[in-house]
Amino acid sequence: MIQTKQLIKRVGDKVILRGVNLSIKEGQTVAILGPNGAGKSTILKVIATLIKPSSGEVLINNKEIKKHALEVKSLIGYLPHASLLYDHFTPLENLILFGKLYGVKDVEKRAKELIEKVGLSFFLHEPVKSFSRGMIQRVAIARAIVHEPRIILLDEPHTGLDQQAIVILNKVILEMKAQGTTTVMVTHDFKQAAEICDRIIIVKNGKIVDDFMLENNNLDLVFDKYALLTEGVV
Amino acid sequence: MSIFTNALSIAWKDLYSEWKTRQVLTTMIIFAGLVIVVCSFAFDPTNNTTKAVIPGAIWIIIVFSGILGLNRSFVSEQKNDNMHALLTAPLDAASIYLGKFLANFIMLLIVEIVAIPFLFLLFDFREMGSFPYFILVLFIGSFGFVAIGTFLAALAANSRSSEMLLPIMLFPLVSPILIGAVQATKIILTNIDKLPNAISWIQLIGGYNVIFFVLCVLLFEYVLEV
Numbered sequence: 001m002i003q004t005k006q007l008i009k010r011v012g013d014k015v016i017l018r019g020v021n022l023s024i025k026e027g028q029t030v031a032i033l034g035p036n037g038a039g040k041s042t043i044l045k046v047i048a049t050l051i052k053p054s055s056g057e058v059l060i061n062n063k064e065i066k067k068h069a070l071e072v073k074s075l076i077g078y079l080p081h082a083s084l085l086y087d088h089f090t091p092l093e094n095l096i097l098f099g100k101l102y103g104v105k106d107v108e109k110r111a112k113e114l115i116e117k118v119g120l121s122f123f124l125h126e127p128v129k130s131f132s133r134g135m136i137q138r139v140a141i142a143r144a145i146v147h148e149p150r151i152i153l154l155d156e157p158h159t160g161l162d163q164q165a166i167v168i169l170n171k172v173i174l175e176m177k178a179q180g181t182t183t184v185m186v187t188h189d190f191k192q193a194a195e196i197c198d199r200i201i202i203v204k205n206g207k208i209v210d211d212f213m214l215e216n217n218n219l220d221l222v223f224d225k226y227a228l229l230t231e232g233v234v
Numbered sequence: 235m236s237i238f239t240n241a242l243s244i245a246w247k248d249l250y251s252e253w254k255t256r257q258v259l260t261t262m263i264i265f266a267g268l269v270i271v272v273c274s275f276a277f278d279p280t281n282n283t284t285k286a287v288i289p290g291a292i293w294i295i296i297v298f299s300g301i302l303g304l305n306r307s308f309v310s311e312q313k314n315d316n317m318h319a320l321l322t323a324p325l326d327a328a329s330i331y332l333g334k335f336l337a338n339f340i341m342l343l344i345v346e347i348v349a350i351p352f353l354f355l356l357f358d359f360r361e362m363g364s365f366p367y368f369i370l371v372l373f374i375g376s377f378g379f380v381a382i383g384t385f386l387a388a389l390a391a392n393s394r395s396s397e398m399l400l401p402i403m404l405f406p407l408v409s410p411i412l413i414g415a416v417q418a419t420k421i422i423l424t425n426i427d428k429l430p431n432a433i434s435w436i437q438l439i440g441g442y443n444v445i446f447f448v449l450c451v452l453l454f455e456y457v458l459e460v
Contacts (some may be wrong), residue, residue, distance in 0.1 A: 050322060073323060073325075082314045085314055086247070088251055088254045097243065097325065101244075
């Protein structure tokens with residue numbers, strides 16, 4: 001589903017990605033872990049077509065993203081740190097706008113369904129600017145999946161969320177997973193990664209230093225491997 | 235979805251956002267009002283030579299209030315990284331440009347509809363050579379100004395000093411439009427006998443508009459690249 005070949009990204013003299021080779025199968029839920037500045041978010045941004053790599057290529061469904069940009073973009077739902085929402089718009093207006101841009105049919109019905117799914121039905125007509133961080137993130141999740149993407153890219157989705165919002169987010173991700181959606185999640189929250197993901201990738205200094213399958217939500221294994229690879233201790 | 239449908243969605247989004255916040259349009263109209271009031275203090279409306287100031291005053295209002303709107307056009311997309319939402323959506327870059335252009339153009343036309351009658355009123359300006367030609371000059375002059383301005387606003391938006399950068403980049407490029415528009419407006423308002431000269435200026439602006447509008451549509455995707 002997602003393949004990256006020798007991905008290199010330079011910004012000025014700084015090399016952010018140093019030859020990242022990734023292959024993610026359809027339906028996999030993958031967590032990318034690593035210290036700050038390791039290049040995790042950059043990998044996500046390159047896959048989301050937000051930034052161009054200095055060299056290397058990204059294939060989605062065996063299609064090169066530069067050549068098939070529009071087709072590839074319609075397959076991806078991207079949820080970064082920022083909400084990407086228009087503050088003065090209500091959740092319904094935001095979702096209808098993005099639904100239209102993604103060519104969603106019966107967009108108002110879909111928007112209302114999603115708002116109900118993320119538990120904000122009572123705030124349908126309130127502007128997003130009056131929402132708490134958790135509520136904004138819930139609308140942002142709905143925005144990212146409004147077009148029923150085949151791939152969702154999540155950049156630290158659990159940061160700053162209350163327990164209720166975390167439960168809703170995890171529920172949405174697991175539902176998408178059950179429907180065969182491929183999920184790539186950059187996170188520092190090992191507990192959530194172990195709970196949701198079936199594969200862990202550890203990135204350090206712009207390189208993949210470990211890539212392993214996770215069974216039985218084995219959180220200790222994640223901690224041990226991470227400590228060994230990034231801090232050199234067990 | 236076609237480029238035009240997406241462009242209309244983006245233009246609607248900008249205009250609806252403006253309707254809710256009333257930030258940019260209000261600022262533009264207040265600025266235009268201030269220019270008109272100051273001009274009416276500076277030049278005696280009863281003096282016939284003052285009529286010669288009106289074409290210049292019209293285009294001062296359009297250019298400077300237009301820049302206020304253009305500056306906000308892309309900077310407003312930075313608050314929640316909204317531009318990233320547009321860039322990750324399956325949209326042609328041209329549709330983003332066309333949507334932004336349309337919203338900016340409509341806002342500038344609204345300012346003109348409010349400000350120009352107010353200017354004529356304060357200067358007691360009644361006799362006009364040709365109203366349809368006057369509207370045509372306003373329309374194509376504003377079109378070219380906004381077409382180039384929208385493109386450069388996107389370019390300047392990533393700079394820290396975008397509000398300074400935009401006018402610096404914009405004025406050299408739009409000066410043929412401004413020269414033509416001021417000259418044509420002057421002829422149409424005060425000396426209609428020389429209408430063929432005004433038509434030549436209008437043709438110049440028209441040709442310039444076509445070239446730059448097409449270039450802006452084609453090159454916009456490179457402006458958005460990181």
